Amino acid sequence: MLHPPHQPLPVAVVPPQRAPAREDEAGPWHAEAVCRRDEAGLFFAPSKEPTAARLAREEAAKRVCARCPVMVDCREHALLQPEPYGVWGGLTAAERRVVLARRRRREVELRKSSATERIARAG
Numbered sequence: 001m002l003h004p005p006h007q008p009l010p011v012a013v014v015p016p017q018r019a020p021a022r023e024d025e026a027g028p029w030h031a032e033a034v035c036r037r038d039e040a041g042l043f044f045a046p047s048k049e050p051t052a053a054r055l056a057r058e059e060a061a062k063r064v065c066a067r068c069p070v071m072v073d074c075r076e077h078a079l080l081q082p083e084p085y086g087v088w089g090g091l092t093a094a095e096r097r098v099v100l101a102r103r104r105r106r107e108v109e110l111r112k113s114s115a116t117e118r119i120a121r122a123g
């Protein structure tokens with residue numbers, strides 16, 4: 001059973017929302033997920049959660065992620081799906097959007113620079 005490591009949640013505990021995906025859907029990493037039984041409801045926001053409570057809950061979830069042996073796999077899964085809600089792989093939904101935006105910019109830059117190289121070689 002997961003509990004916030006240092007303090008009780010400042011919001012009402014909600015039922016678990018992280019439905020365990022089937023292993024063939026999420027990959028073998030899912031079986032080792034520390035949050036597999038998220039009774040404390042750390043990873044997803046209850047409705048109408050105040051900002052301070054959300055920040056505290058997300059930090060508690062991130063602390064759980066930090067000791068999870070499958071954090072990298074989980075993070076990539078959440079980025080590739082992409083998962084729109086909750087803390088996955090130590091990142092909030094907003095942080096994942098930033099990572100995805102950076103990746104898209106990097107891909108565009110790489111495409112531009114390889115096109116420029118092809119033109120220079122042909123030229």
Ligand code: SF4
Nearest residue numbers: 033035065068074089
């Ligand atoms: S990294 Fe975090 S969200 Fe992902 S499986 Fe581990 S504890 Fe769960």
